[in-house]
Amino acid sequence: MFGALKGIQELCYKNNAKFFLIILPSREALYPNRFQKESIRLINLAENKARALGIQYISLRKELEEKGGKKLYIDFCHPTAEGYSVIAEELNAYFLKKLKNE
Numbered sequence: 358m359f360g361a362l363k364g365i366q367e368l369c370y371k372n373n374a375k376f377f378l379i380i381l382p383s384r385e386a387l388y389p390n391r392f393q394k395e396s397i398r399l400i401n402l403a404e405n406k407a408r409a410l411g412i413q414y415i416s417l418r419k420e421l422e423e424k425g426g427k428k429l430y431i432d433f434c435h436p437t438a439e440g441y442s443v444i445a446e447e448l449n450a451y452f453l454k455k456l457k458n459e
Contacts, residue, residue: 362378362412377413382397382421383396384427
């Protein structure tokens with residue numbers, strides 16, 4: 358999967374487009390349950406792989422956990438409207454900060 362993401366990133370750059378990866382957790386990563394440990398391991402693996410390949414990314418596990426956790430999901434991976442609002446707020450804050458630093 359990350360080979361494909363790197364290829365997409367390179368294609369974007371060749372065409373003067375920016376590429377940005379958003380790493381969203383599954384609901385199971387946000388509260389104690391039998392899948393939490395493995396879900397967090399996969400998020401960490403994705404972050405490490407993106408970093409190693411030079412893929413710009415943001416990972417939102419901490420923010421989603423702090424702002425509502427599992428209640429921000431309809432099911433194991435689909436956010437509610439409130440969940441999407443949290444995601445949008447975090448992306449907005451991230452990009453505003455990035456623009457101020459450029």
